[in-house]
Structure formats: structure tokens, C-alpha cells
Amino acid sequence: MLLGIMALTGCDNSSHGLDYRVTCVIDNKVNHDSATLLVLEDAYGQLRMCGTARGDNGTFTFTGQTDQPKVALIRWDNDSTQPFYFVLEKGDIRITIKPDSWHITGSPQNSEYLHYINQRNGIMDSRVATWQEYLKMAADSSLRCDDEARMVRQDSLLNDSLQRITVERINRGDAVGRIIKERYGKLLDQEHMRMLK
Numbered sequence: 001m002l003l004g005i006m007a008l009t010g011c012d013n014s015s016h017g018l019d020y021r022v023t024c025v026i027d028n029k030v031n032h033d034s035a036t037l038l039v040l041e042d043a044y045g046q047l048r049m050c051g052t053a054r055g056d057n058g059t060f061t062f063t064g065q066t067d068q069p070k071v072a073l074i075r076w077d078n079d080s081t082q083p084f085y086f087v088l089e090k091g092d093i094r095i096t097i098k099p100d101s102w103h104i105t106g107s108p109q110n111s112e113y114l115h116y117i118n119q120r121n122g123i124m125d126s127r128v129a130t131w132q133e134y135l136k137m138a139a140d141s142s143l144r145c146d147d148e149a150r151m152v153r154q155d156s157l158l159n160d161s162l163q164r165i166t167v168e169r170i171n172r173g174d175a176v177g178r179i180i181k182e183r184y185g186k187l188l189d190q191e192h193m194r195m196l197k
Contacts, residue, residue, distance in 0.1 A: 018090035
């Protein structure tokens with residue numbers, strides 16, 4: 001588990017690293033004074049603190065260097081909610097967090113992560129729509145056996161698609177796959193869990 005062990009040391013600032021700048025803007029009407037950037041060090045299986053930032057009208061900025069893309073997370077002061085996971089890599093990364101959505105720009109691996117999230121959300125929306133159709137037909141007594149069988153098949157196919165894209169993305173073994181495993185791996189059924197490398 002990513003949150004298992006935490007080492008409170010600074011990020012690598014030597015000249016062989018690659019510069020990064022992470023700007024996180026929170027637009028959710030919650031006032032946070034500070035935030036902490038943590039990075040998973042694969043070699044040690046530990047989280048390392050890379051710094052803290054004071055908030056400036058909901059904007060937090062972190063700078064430093066990293067030798068490769070790594071799983072990272074941001075935690076805010078006085079916040080018991082889940083931390084925000086992303087991939088820390090070279091360049092300018094901009095994160096915008098709103099009450100019901102988030103977006104990342106400036107990072108190839110975070111674009112891949114966002115693509116997975118959009119795929120996942122699309123499948124989940126389709127499953128909800130199928131369930132709503134079922135409830136509507138059941139409520140107005142128009143639900144027939146063949147309708148129910150069709151909707152069960154449709155939901156099963158959507159669930160299988162969701163499980164497969166999750167397994168495929170985790171099995172790539174990169175930082176994005178590690179985040180997806182941490183966030184969604186426990187939602188896999190036994191059959192798809194056995195497909196993990």
C-alpha cells in the first residue's frame with residue numbers, strides 16, 4: 001500500500017535530476033493553508049516528503065527535480081479526504097481540482113492517467129444509464145423478461161470492459177499503472193485479479 005511507510009526527507013535536488021514545477025489550483029470553496037507533496041520511492045517502497053507549500057488563493061506550487069516519472073500525491077492540511085494522486089515527471093504540471101472534477105496538463109503520463117479515468121467514467125455512466133432504464137421500466141410495469149435479460153447482458157459486458165481496461169493498464173507496470181492499482185485494484189473480481197502480473 002502506498003501510504004504504508006513515510007520517510008520525511010527532501011526530494012533529490014542534485015544536478016542529474018530533471019526539473020519539475022507542479023502548480024495545483026483548488027476551486028472548491030475550501031480554504032487550505034498548506035499542502036504537502038509526497039513521492040513514492042519504488043526502490044524502498046516508501047513515501048518521501050518533497051516539500052510543503054503555503055496556499056495563495058487556493059494555489060499551491062512545488063518545484064524540484066526528479067530522475068524519472070514517479071507516483072506522487074498531494075495532501076492538504078486539516079483534510080481527512082483521500083490525497084490527490086498523480087505522476088510527478090519533468091516539466092510544468094498544472095492540476096486543477098473542482099468539487100466534481102479534476103484536470104491535469106503538461107505531463108504525458110498524467111494525460112494517460114486522465115484518459116483511463118475518462119474511459120472508466122464513460123463505462124460507469126453507461127452502467128448507471130442501464131440501471132435507470134431498468135428502474136423506469138420496472139416502475140411503469142413495462143419491463144419484460146427479454147428486456148431484463150438484455151439489460152443484464154449489457155451490464156455484464158460493461159463490467160467486463162471496465163475490469164479489462166483496469167487490468168491492462170495496471171499490467172503496464174508504470175507509474176500510472178501503480179496509481180490505478182492503488183485506487184481501483186481492490187474493485188477487480190477474482191477472475192480479473194488473477195490476470196494481474
